[in-house]
Amino acid sequence: MKIIKDERLKLKNLKDIRVLFLIQTIGIVGILGYDFVTKGINGMTDNPLWFVFMVTAIVSAYLSMGISVDHESSDKSPKKGLAVSLAVTVFIAVVIGILTSLSEGIPAINGVLVGAIIFVCGFVPCIYVYRLRKKTNES
Known part of the structure; x- marks a missing residue:
């Protein structure tokens, strides 16, 4: 694969990744919501997707902190x-x-x-x- 040098393509690639991340997060929340309805809170938190969701949320929060500090x-x-x-x-x-x-x-x-x-x-x-x-x- 060639390295992308065009800024417009880089921005488009980042927007595509953002959409994919959103779809993935909606899917994880949907699966966890189904587990919550069928198995209760304990069944939901026992699902390995719960760990993935929590780690993703924490990393996302730390990354957004860096961006918000740059705008202060x-x-x-x-x-x-x-x-x-x-x-x-x-x-x-x-x-x-x-x-x-x-x-x-x-x-x-x-x-x-x-x-x-x-x-x-x-x-x-x-x-x-x-x-x-x-x-x-x-x-």
Whole structure:
């Protein structure tokens, strides 16, 4: 295969890939929806397509973060954005942890565990966006 050098063909190829990705995602969601209706939530999450769908969603979200950072104005301070993001993440993790601990029949350690997991899941994207912003400001 020859390497495509024409920009119009590259753009057309990217649009075709986008359409294929959309059709594939609709198919996966359809299969998972069918499993949800017939087997319930446990049957849906036991399907290997659930793992593929989750990984695809996470990778897509990280890739779109890079694009959104490129469109931001460069006068924003990355450290200030990191501080605000981490403060919101800590707040959400603490509130969810407390609400989980106060639930009837659930030990307090589960609330701490859920809060810690929520914090880590929010902390990683905050650091990723901070590094992207820092790299963009240095360029």
